[in-house]
Amino acid sequence: MARRAPICHNYLAQGRNDIGETTPIEYAQVLAMIMPSTFSPGLSIRGAQEEDPPDPQLMRLDNMLLAEGVSGPEKGGGSAAAAAAAAAAGGAADNSIEHSDYRAKLTQIRQIYHTELEKYEQACNEFTTHVMNLLREQSRTRPISPKEIERMVGIIHRKFSSIQMQLKQSTCEAVMILRSRFLDARRKRRNFSKQATEILNEYFYSHLSNPYPSEEAKEELAKKCSITVSQGVGSTITVSQVSNWFGNKRIRYKKNIGKFQEEANLYAAKTAVTAAHAAAAAVQNSQTNSPTTPNSGFQMKDEEFQLDSAESKNTLLTNMFTGSSGSFNLPNSGDIGFLSMQSLNGDSYQGAQVGANVQSQVDTLRHVISQTAGYSDALAVNTMYSPHGLSANGGWQDATTPSSVISPTEGPGSVHSDTSN
DNA sequence: TTATATGATTCGAC
DNA sequence: GTCGAATCATATAA
Secondary structure (H helix, E strand, O other): OOOOOOOOOOHHHHOOOOHHHHOHHHHHHHHHHHOOOOOOHHHOOOOHHHHOOOOHHHHHHHHHHHHOOOOOOOOOHHHHHHHHHHHHOOOOOOOHHHHHHHHHHHHHHHHHHHHHHHHHHHHHHHHHHHHHHHHHHHHOOOOOOHHHHHHHHHHHHHHHHHHHHHHHHHHHHHHHHHHHHHOOOOOOOOOOOHHHHHHHHHHHHHOOOOOOEOHHHHHHHHHHHHHHHHOOOOOOOOHHHHHHHHHHHHHHHHHOHHHHHHHHHHHHHHHHHHHHHHHHHHHHHHHHOOOOOOOOOOOOOEOOEOOOOHHHHHHHHHHHHHOOOOOOOOOOOOOHHHHHHHHHHOOOOOOOOOOHHHHHHHHHHHHHHHOOOOHHHHHHHHOOOOOOOEOOOOOEOOOOOOOOOOOOOOOOOOOOEOOOO
């Protein structure tokens, strides 16, 4: 930077009556030192920063305030930062009420910060002017060097910048507190509604052999859940929440299969009832509409139900007739699929773990299924797929699953599982 | 108040 | 990027 022209060592003394008149450049230089932020930078005057390297702490605070949208340009900074902060905190379009509240509070902080900052700057300018006036008064009685002026101005600046630092510090703290209160997801954890949990559980247990929903499936589930939830609580479930839910579910299920046995049975029974209704409808439909239609496909369809793969049927039947949770290899269960087939072909069932209600539902389903012509074909195919699920090392294996497996609860246009895992 | 359930986050592996 | 695993923090049941 070009060095400024040397200042007459007692220019105040020379320009006693009017500083601006006699030495305008020098006065401008002093003003620039006093108010670097407000004075025109076009003069290339040495500023306070050149003398004092920027304080790293101050820089951190400035950066943070800028990132949080407290300082910096006015144009939507606050709300943009709020949105960014919300996204960073893992939130999304849900709990928008809380986010708008957050934005409002952040705007308040921003306003207070700028008001205080202006006050400080004004006070700093006023005080500096006051000191300058005092120096001018003194210059009548003794020569005052520019160095002395600089020193005085420096002292004033340091004082005020430390106050400013405190202001920035407390503003940052306020933002942090606000952030943690409003945007920290852990703080505002809410249990999903019963309906949402049921939807997720239904999907999980009907895809027990491969409980890894694809992105589309997650979206679909999120949509389904949000529809249900919005009728009650008023919040939605996001795709990432669905992912979290499945992640937690998988790990907790695997950790304690026994604990989830009852739940698995419950949802298996639920699926069975749906299947029974669908099958009944299909049978009725085939009898009334097209009695000659072959049933080789073993399809039981309604609006949201379809059984069109051996694997799906295997899972369903295994669930029902053994009381097992899907197609997991449970301890001492042996070849569940084979046993269940044996049971099914005979008159007795081995679903001892399944409660009386489930048993009656099983009976219903058995009755309905027995009316379906393609049933024996389905059983024949069934033996081709050994039940798979949790492998010996604890992972979900994907041995013989056809890539196009559709779950029992799936229909055309419904949620498809991700078999890529 | 305590125990348990549950949604979210973090971290390392892939 | 997703995943499992561990963990945290809160909600809820006992």
